[in-house]
Amino acid sequence: MTLGTVSAEDRRERAERKSEDEGARYPSKVVEVEQERPAAFMTSPLTDEERDTLRQILLSDRARTMRSMTSLADTFSSHSMRVDSTGDMADVSSDVANLESATLISDRTSMVMQQIDAAIRRLTETPERFGICEVSGQPIPFSRLEVDPTVRTRREFSRV
Numbered sequence: 001m002t003l004g005t006v007s008a009e010d011r012r013e014r015a016e017r018k019s020e021d022e023g024a025r026y027p028s029k030v031v032e033v034e035q036e037r038p039a040a041f042m043t044s045p046l047t048d049e050e051r052d053t054l055r056q057i058l059l060s061d062r063a064r065t066m067r068s069m070t071s072l073a074d075t076f077s078s079h080s081m082r083v084d085s086t087g088d089m090a091d092v093s094s095d096v097a098n099l100e101s102a103t104l105i106s107d108r109t110s111m112v113m114q115q116i117d118a119a120i121r122r123l124t125e126t127p128e129r130f131g132i133c134e135v136s137g138q139p140i141p142f143s144r145l146e147v148d149p150t151v152r153t154r155r156e157f158s159r160v
Contacts, residue, residue: 044127044128044129044130044131044132044139045131045132045139045142046127046130046131046142046145050131050142050145051123051127051130053146054123054130054131054145054146054149055120055123057146057149058116058119058120058123058149058150059120061116061149062113062116062117062120065109065112065113065116066113068109069106069109069110069113072102072105072106072109115150116150118150119149119150123149131145133152133153133154133157134152134153135153135154135157136153136154136157138154140153140154141154
């Protein structure tokens with residue numbers, strides 16, 4: 001063998017060593033280890049009375065949001081009729097701007113409705129998990145849930 005050349009056998013040995021090293025670093029079989037979770041992951045810190053209070057708040061918020069969506073739908077229909085009609089350019093421009101604003105508000109309202117429905121579903125389907133932070137597994141204070149029962153995390157994990 002000359003300087004600078006590598007025999008096929010040397011390449012094969014290097015490949016085997018590299019494969020063994022990578023096998024040690026990246027095992028092909030992942031062994032699942034059952035870890036104990038803190039007690040907060042298992043049961044909700046909320047009492048039945050607190051859950052009922054949150055359910056009532058959510059249902060009230062849902063009804064209010066539904067009324068808002070109905071009002072926005074009325075706004076859409078009245079503005080679309082006026083935009084289609086002929087008229088002063090300033091009026092048409094104003095109507096289009098109002099319609100765009102109503103569209104943005106409608107999108108936001110729809111998103112709020114989805115969050116409320118998701119919270120109602122979580123509270124109904126897994127009441128023992130409601131009020132548990134999805135990041136830390138720690139209880140979310142009832143005072144925070146009373147203000148916004150759709151929250152899923154503790155304050156320190158919420159996006160600002």
